Amino acid sequence: MDIVWEYLTDLQSRHSAYAIAALLVLVWWVGRSFVRLYRQATSGAGRLERPQEEERPRRRLPLD
């Protein structure tokens, strides 16, 4: 891990600048995906509703 860290922090090198830019793009893309999923689940016609606990009786009870 130290080798990777030194590679990223070696700002003199052009390769490291490319690597940091790629990392920032990756973080932005993952974050955007999460935001989209959250909005999909909480709004609109296809939103996910929290089930009401009292409407879900257990299918079977333990016999012992």
Place this chain on the structure above:
Amino acid sequence: MQPDHFAAYHDEDLVRALTLERANYQAPYLASVAAELARRNVDPQAFIDQVEVRYHADAPATCTIAQALAKASEELPLWHLLAFTRYFGDTLVVQRELRSYLVNVYRGEEYAFSFFVAEGQALQDLLRRFLTLADWDHLAGTTYQLDSWHSLLRTRSPRYMQKIATALADEGLLFTVQTPVLSRDPRGQLTLLVPGRDPAATAVLHKVEDHLSTLRDQATAAFAANDRDRELAIYAELATYGLNNPAIYYNLGSALAEAGRYAKAATAFVEAASLSLTALDIQVPFQSRRGTGGLGGTFGMVGTLISSLKPDEKTPTDEQREVPDYIEDIELQLAHLLKRLPQDLNILHALAAIAAIRHDVPRAREHYRQIIEINPADETAKHYLAEQAGE
């Protein structure tokens, strides 16, 4: 012998000498006693023709010997009792056993011994001799002291007790079942008694228990394998044992509902509710009054629960009582079934009873109003609503 000799004796003394105590006297003396009774116009047979019969836990009734024998010839339900007290006080308590009769002999108020009688005609002959004060002891056969017998099983389920009793009888083992009428068990339990610590009887009990354990495992496996037909068949068999386990009836009801058999599912859930609420209010002995309990006792249960909700009880009615999770499951299942079977009074009664025992008065009232709409003559619903209106 001169009649003056008997002047100090009451009619009852002379009749006693001529019947119950005749073995103590010689023939000439007995003949003079009979002559004295004839002189007094006292018929000894008519004199003693006044006996007491008591059915199970009912109050004793006075009747003639013929009426008592007629009562004895009627079909006696399993493990129910008929007590016959003859004129001079001794009592035979007859109990219907699975395949015979058990006769308990009391000398006055003291228990003496017990013996079995194989069939009804032999019992009639025995009772006739006992009530007419004739010799009957030679008909008793082998006698037993039940006080020295051991308890093998206690249960509140007559059906389970009958299963065990049948298994013991099939093995030809000696046993009897004591009901709460005799044992005065506060929980209304039946007690299975066997002579000594009989290992054969214990083995029979363990065999049945092992079979039940296997059935439970098979039911769980069938559910896991999604084999509903097999699961239903196993739960149906488990239900025949009459175990006081609400989970059996809940699971049976749930499997029936999943199969679309809603009416039968409702019956199973109502049974589960009945058993659950009985377990909660165990101190209320409605099962002993109802005999079989279970589903048959449902309406009795509701009535009992209502009587337990009178204003003088300690728990305040504005606080809801916590009930175990499985009762909430039963309530939800019944509420779902009510949407499909809105006229089912058993479902409504069970839901009302659960709400009432939880002290959820608005919901209980709502269910009882629904019951009244379907059956305006429903006594339980009218009683509850009237009681709530009076508070």
